[in-house]
Amino acid sequence: MAKTMEYTPLDEIAKIHDTLLASFISGKMQSIAARKKQIAKVAYMVKENTNAIHDALFKDLHRSPAETTICDLSPVLHEAVHTYNHIDKWTKDIKPSTTAAYHAMNLRVKPSPKGVLNTVVFFTGSPRVGQIVATAAAKFTTPVTLELGGKCPIIVDPHRADYKLIARRILWGRATNSGQVCISPDYVLIPRAHQKDLADALRQSYEEFWPSGTHESASFGRIVNPASAKRVSGYINESKGNILFGGVSEPDQCFVPLTVLTDVAKTDSTMQEEIFGPVLSIVPVDSLDEAIDFVNERPQPLALYVFTRDARYKEKVARNTRSGAIVFNDTMMHGTAPGLPFGGSGSSGYGQYHGKWGFDTFTHYRASLDNPSWTDRFVQFRYPPYTEWKVVAAKAVLSPVVLPFDKDGKKTYLKRLQQCVPVLILIAAVLYSRQKYQARLS
Numbered sequence: 179m180a181k182t183m184e185y186t187p188l189d190e191i192a193k194i195h196d197t198l199l200a201s202f203i204s205g206k207m208q209s210i211a212a213r214k215k216q217i218a219k220v221a222y223m224v225k226e227n228t229n230a231i232h233d234a235l236f237k238d239l240h241r242s243p244a245e246t247t248i249c250d251l252s253p254v255l256h257e258a259v260h261t262y263n264h265i266d267k268w269t270k271d272i273k274p275s276t277t278a279a280y281h282a283m284n285l286r287v288k289p290s291p292k293g294v295l296n297t298v299v300f301f302t303g304s305p306r307v308g309q310i311v312a313t314a315a316a317k318f319t320t321p322v323t324l325e326l327g328g329k330c331p332i333i334v335d336p337h338r339a340d341y342k343l344i345a346r347r348i349l350w351g352r353a354t355n356s357g358q359v360c361i362s363p364d365y366v367l368i369p370r371a372h373q374k375d376l377a378d379a380l381r382q383s384y385e386e387f388w389p390s391g392t393h394e395s396a397s398f399g400r401i402v403n404p405a406s407a408k409r410v411s412g413y414i415n416e417s418k419g420n421i422l423f424g425g426v427s428e429p430d431q432c433f434v435p436l437t438v439l440t441d442v443a444k445t446d447s448t449m450q451e452e453i454f455g456p457v458l459s460i461v462p463v464d465s466l467d468e469a470i471d472f473v474n475e476r477p478q479p480l481a482l483y484v485f486t487r488d489a490r491y492k493e494k495v496a497r498n499t500r501s502g503a504i505v506f507n508d509t510m511m512h513g514t515a516p517g518l519p520f521g522g523s524g525s526s527g528y529g530q531y532h533g534k535w536g537f538d539t540f541t542h543y544r545a546s547l548d549n550p551s552w553t554d555r556f557v558q559f560r561y562p563p564y565t566e567w568k569v570v571a572a573k574a575v576l577s578p579v580v581l582p583f584d585k586d587g588k589k590t591y592l593k594r595l596q597q598c599v600p601v602l603i604l605i606a607a608v609l610y611s612r613q614k615y616q617a618r619l620s
Contacts, residue, residue, distance in 0.1 A: 323529030351509030410455030478524030
């Protein structure tokens with residue numbers, strides 16, 4: 179029997195926030211030791227409950243333990259270990275590069291937490307709800323990170339294409355979690371004359387992955403609830419495309435088969451919004467330019483996938499499109515790849531996370547300067563009254579004497595060399611004065 183979801187009462191939210199804020203202000207969670215303790219708790223929670231998580235997700239979504247390991251548990255454990263090993267370095271003050279005039283002023287950048295939960299809003303979901311969250315947060319100037327969805331396209335270059343490999347990687351990406359992944363490939367753009375080559379390879383890979391079909395397979399999951407299954411099934415029923423395989427759903431059992439549609443028109447029911455289910459549309463086009471235009475005419479996707487061996491083809495797509503990520507010759511692997519940021523662009527969201535990128539998202543980099551008293555003898559021009567000599571001195575000390583480039587933006591090496599002379603003189607004067615000052619103190 180389904181349980182009714184319980185929501186936090188509105189009058190409780192302020193109390194919860196006050197409790198969290200008090201904890202934040204106390205500073206007890208800001209020490210490195212406290213942070214490492216929390217990271218360790220997350221890691222061991224996952225590690226010690228791996229079997230329970232596998233069982234729960236299989237019961238809930240008919241999800242294979244292998245899929246859960248690949249997509250969820252392993253990435254979380256890696257992130258925990260990576261963060262634990264680097265948190266000391268990430269939280270240290272940063273010494274920025276600066277000019278000679280400011281060198282003695284002890285410039286630093288201090289990584290500081292932005293705030294507490296409910297003060298920093300972080301939202302994952304649909305673009306429609308994301309706009310609501312961003313609007314609400316704007317009233318309180320609350321920083322927001324939005325990781326939204328959208329339709330993630332695939333562009334296939336037929337030249338020297340390895341259709342068997344392409345088909346395997348596309349089907350894996352679309353079938354994972356039954357297509358209920360924000361970066362799941364949604365549709366394929368391929369030259370019309372080569373649609374059959376890809377379709378044949380997709381059918382062959384489908385029969386290899388699921389010999390008895392997806393319904394009886396322990397390697398294919400279910401949709402999150404009957405209502406969502408009915409919605410996804412509706413896209414298939416209303417489509418004017420041709421069903422290559424799949425098609426017959428059982429919404430009451432949360433089952434929608436992996437379905438591939440060919441000869442899908444741009445105006446088809448499956449092309450109007452993110453499907454968030456195991457339905458893949460193949461849209462024939464006449465050229466790469468048409469494929470690029472097709473992508474650009476629609477909201478920016480969270481991910482764009484391109485299958486090609488041609489470096490110029492890759493460069494053309496990358497240069498002429500925008501997306502949260504662009505992945506060549508695979509699907510979805512960037513979502514768990516260590517070291518890469520994860521985030522959207524335009525209507526697919528803004529802000530990034532994973533690893534150091536996640537630390538940066540929740541960090542305010544606080545500018546800091548500590549100017550010793552002895553530097554005043556070199557910057558008397560900063561104080562009124564502003565006489566003519568002070569203007570000359572300010573230009574000499576603070577402004578570049580010669581720009582290291584011409585009006586067309588080209589480097590001018592002679593001018594760069596000339597620029598070094600007054601800077602070297604200033605550095606020598608500062609170091610000499612500082613040495614004398616320290617000598618008097620000793």
